[in-house]
Amino acid sequence: xxxxxxxxxxxxxxxxxxxxxxxxxxxxxxxxxxxxxxxxxxxxxxxxxxxxxxxxxxxxxxxxxxxxxxxxxxxxxxxxxxxxxxxxxxxxxxxxxxxxxxxxxxxxxxxxxxxxxxxxxxxxxxxxxxxxxxxxxxxxxxxxxxxxxxxxxxxxxxxxxxxxxxxxxxxxxxxxxxxxxxxxxxxxxxxxxxxxxxxxxxxxxxxxxxxxxxxxxxxxxxxxxxxxxxxxxxxxxxxxxxxxxxxxxxxxxxxxxxxxxxxxxxxxxxxxxxxxxxxxxxxxxxxxxxxxxxxxxxxxxxxxxxxxxxxxxxxxxxxxxxxxxxxxxxxxxxxxxxxxxxxxxxxxxxxxxxxxxxxxxxxxxxxxxxxxxxxxxxxxxxxxxxxxxxxxxxxxxxxxxxxxxxxxxxxxxxxxxxxxxxxxxxxxxxxxxxxxxxxxxxxxxxxxxxxxxxxxxxxxxxxxxxxxxxxxxxxxxxxxxxxxxxxxxxxxxxxxxxxxxxxxxxxxxxxxxxxxxxxxxxxxxxxxxxxxxxxxxxxxxxxxxxxxxxxxxxxxxxxxxxxxxxxxxxxxxxxxxxxxxxxxxxxxxxxxxxxxxxxxxxxxxxxxxxxxxxxxxxxxxxxxxxxxxxxxxxxxxxxxxxxxxxxxxxxxxxxxxxxxxxxxxxxxxxxxxxxxxxxxxxxxxxxxxxxxxxxxxxxxxxxxxxxxxxxxxxxxxxxxxxxxxxxxxxxxxxxxxxxxxxxxxxxxxxxxxxxxxxxxxxxx
Numbered sequence: 001x002x003x004x005x006x007x008x009x010x011x012x013x014x015x016x017x018x019x020x021x022x023x024x025x026x027x028x029x030x031x032x033x034x035x036x037x038x039x040x041x042x043x044x045x046x047x048x049x050x051x052x053x054x055x056x057x058x059x060x061x062x063x064x065x066x067x068x069x070x071x072x073x074x075x076x077x078x079x080x081x082x083x084x085x086x087x088x089x090x091x092x093x094x095x096x097x098x099x100x101x102x103x104x105x106x107x108x109x110x111x112x113x114x115x116x117x118x119x120x121x122x123x124x125x126x127x128x129x130x131x132x133x134x135x136x137x138x139x140x141x142x143x144x145x146x147x148x149x150x151x152x153x154x155x156x157x158x159x160x161x162x163x164x165x166x167x168x169x170x171x172x173x174x175x176x177x178x179x180x181x182x183x184x185x186x187x188x189x190x191x192x193x194x195x196x197x198x199x200x201x202x203x204x205x206x207x208x209x210x211x212x213x214x215x216x217x218x219x220x221x222x223x224x225x226x227x228x229x230x231x232x233x234x235x236x237x238x239x240x241x242x243x244x245x246x247x248x249x250x251x252x253x254x255x256x257x258x259x260x261x262x263x264x265x266x267x268x269x270x271x272x273x274x275x276x277x278x279x280x281x282x283x284x285x286x287x288x289x290x291x292x293x294x295x296x297x298x299x300x301x302x303x304x305x306x307x308x309x310x311x312x313x314x315x316x317x318x319x320x321x322x323x324x325x326x327x328x329x330x331x332x333x334x335x336x337x338x339x340x341x342x343x344x345x346x347x348x349x350x351x352x353x354x355x356x357x358x359x360x361x362x363x364x365x366x367x368x369x370x371x372x373x374x375x376x377x378x379x380x381x382x383x384x385x386x387x388x389x390x391x392x393x394x395x396x397x398x399x400x401x402x403x404x405x406x407x408x409x410x411x412x413x414x415x416x417x418x419x420x421x422x423x424x425x426x427x428x429x430x431x432x433x434x435x436x437x438x439x440x441x442x443x444x445x446x447x448x449x450x451x452x453x454x455x456x457x458x459x460x461x462x463x464x465x466x467x468x469x470x471x472x473x474x475x476x477x478x479x480x481x482x483x484x485x486x487x488x489x490x491x492x493x494x495x496x497x498x499x500x501x502x503x504x505x506x507x508x509x510x511x512x513x514x515x516x517x518x519x520x521x522x523x524x525x526x527x528x529x530x531x532x533x534x535x536x537x538x539x540x541x542x543x544x545x546x547x548x549x550x551x552x553x554x555x556x557x558x559x560x561x562x563x564x565x566x567x568x569x570x571x572x573x574x575x576x577x578x579x580x581x582x583x584x585x586x587x588x589x590x591x592x593x594x595x596x597x598x599x600x601x602x603x604x605x606x607x608x609x610x611x612x613x614x615x616x617x618x619x620x621x622x623x624x625x626x627x628x629x630x631x632x633x634x635x636x637x638x639x640x641x642x643x644x645x646x647x648x649x650x651x652x653x654x655x656x657x658x659x660x661x662x663x664x665x666x667x668x669x670x671x672x673x674x675x676x677x678x679x680x681x682x683x684x685x686x687x688x689x690x691x692x693x694x695x696x697x698x699x700x701x702x703x704x705x706x707x708x709x710x711x712x713x714x715x716x717x718x719x720x721x722x723x724x725x726x727x728x729x730x731x732x733x734x735x736x737x738x739x740x741x742x743x744x745x746x747x748x749x750x751x752x753x754x755x756x757x758x759x760x761x762x763x764x
Contacts, residue, residue: 037234039291055162068159072318077285096512099512145394191208193208200399410423437455449475500523506518510555521550539589542641550578583597627649686724
């Protein structure tokens with residue numbers, strides 16, 4: 001009888017210990033704070049605490065899934081610190097993948113609103129995400145596809161069995177992912193509302209798992225039935241939201257600090273506290289990892305009391321991970337399958353994807369995928385990899401949504417010097433075997449007014465080609481004004497340029513970053529001006545009307561990161577143009593000429609531009625600029641008619657609205673140096689110093705006629721310092737410029753928005 005009770009006592013006490021040998025790790029959401037989970041894992045591995053199962057939500061799903069497919073703590077930190085990760089997080093496409101051929105004429109638009117015309121009642125479609133997801137979606141596929149294939153899409157067969165949580169907002173329910181496409185499951189779990197675009201899973205819209213279950217302790221216990229559970233919580237420390245910050249409110253709702261308790265013999269919760277932090281505060285990775293590591297170490301003794309089994313040491317774990325990775329299939333792609341498009345639209349995509357051979361390797365696939373990401377006729381692209389065991393190759397499945405047919409744009413520019421512009425644009429796109437884009441815009445303001453209508457056709461042939469036809473209207477009012485900060489004394493314009501031009505352009509790509517373009521243009525410029533800046537209200541103006549026709553050929557390449565405030569990348573252009581002009585001059589009351597004049601002439605021009613930014617450190621970039629301009633045409637009827645039509649050097653947002661009489665010449669050389677201090681991804685300080693060297697100045701004689709000066713007689717400097725803040729709603733720029741003007745040399749300007757114009761007759 002005594003022995004019987006001894007045996008029962010031993011069984012009763014040993015069974016929980018045996019049962020406790022299987023350990024589950026639960027990782028909460030928490031945005032950037034979730035990086036602390038890596039520190040927890042690092043501490044557990046160092047003290048040889050086994051991790052037999054792992055589950056997570058949001059950032060916990062990312063860290064947990066990486067661990068589940070064989071990444072160690074140091075490897076995870078390396079990924080999160082990489083430039084690639086920062087690019088995924090911001091949607092920044094590195095310059096070698098910026099497909100210049102698909103770029104369109106930049107506009108000053110700040111806000112785009114799409115309209116769905118498929119329903120009886122048109123719907124306004126607001127943007128679903130602040131951050132473009134093309135890079136992140138491709139990166140998730142790249143990271144998880146091989147492990148998912150090796151496990152036959154069963155998360156229990158990964159290096160460590162894994163689950164994660166998503167939120168099905170179509171049916172208002174929590175989803176537990178244990179099978180399927182691992183990349184898709186993790187992507188669903190971390191899809192934070194408004195920051196990232198949702199994905200579709202089994203026909204339902206999926207968002208961040210934190211909406212329903214930010215700490216899936218219950219799901220790990222139900223799925224794996226571990227004997228002991230370690231919970232890592234990183235939900236505390238959110239910045240308190242205010243009533244005007246919608247994003248902070250959403251963050252606070254999604255990353256709510258759920259109160260959870262667990263019996264000491266069943267598990268332990270490592271609940272970490274953080275200094276105030278935000279969702280995407282990934283510049284504090286080392287700090288967060290250290291918090292996780294130190295907090296976990298404080299709990300190790302308590303864990304060891306309950307977990308008697310000793311895990312593998314880090315050397316053995318590293319070897320086991322290598323063995324797991326060695327069995328993964330090579331990431332080579334064969335067939336491409338397209339969902340979401342009709343047959344004609346699928347043909348457009350298939351022709352757009354250039355086939356290098358029977359299979360795609362990852363580098364070629366990424367290049368072709370990101371070409372599609374640059375195509376403004378496509379609204380959404382989601383890639384997934386499907387493994388085919390028969391040939392051990394992957395098939396690429398693309399879910400594509402064409403761009404909404406109708407889209408409106410709104411832009412606004414205003415500055416402390418009194419200039420303001422409003423931009424309204426509209427576009428209509430149709431995707432079939434070719435892509436058709438009808439476009440139009442109007443601008444109005446104190447300095448510039450204009451309008452444009454046009455259409456572009458994109459043919460995805462073996463050598464892609466576009467044809468673009470536009471009719472443009474431009475009006476520039478150049479005022480003789482003081483440019484004091486906030487006190488601009490506007491006077492009537494002394495030069496008005498009215499322009500209308502019809503252009504036909506075509507282009508083909510040469511490489512990802514470059515293309516060849518050519519075209520013809522015809523237009524009329526009506527230049528209205530006075531012979532000097534001093535005139536009376538009773539004076540009548542001179543009018544020089546030019547009828548122009550020309551054709552051009554250009555080779556261009558660009559990887560610049562911004563349309564007007566670039567601080568990274570390169571731009572190069574070689575262009576030649578030939579044309580025929582007819583000038584009709586009608587003198588006004590300030591002219592010394594009394595009769596109308598007419599002049600017809602042929603002309604030729606060539607231009608070379610080179611703007612380059614070299615990253616010397618992560619925060620310092622050195623930019624250089626070189627422009628060689630040569631226009632061979634005669635002097636016109638008088639000085640002002642000649643100088644107005646001469647090429648101008650106006651390299652930044654301060655100079656683009658000024659007439660700059662001293663920086664105009666038919667032939668000139670300009671060189672510049674542009675050091676840039678990058679304070680953050682959005683804020684940079686830029687200094688620009690240029691030397692403008694006219695080959696021959698255009699001078700004015702005593703009769704207000706134009707004449708050429710001596711060769712290389714003068715060097716005219718220009719300096720501008722700026723602080724630029726590229727906000728989600730538009731750029732804010734503070735500039736202080738020094739110009740070689742005879743009247744006002746210093747200009748101080750605070751501005752918001754972009755100042756960009758429709759194309760002129762002679763623009764390439």
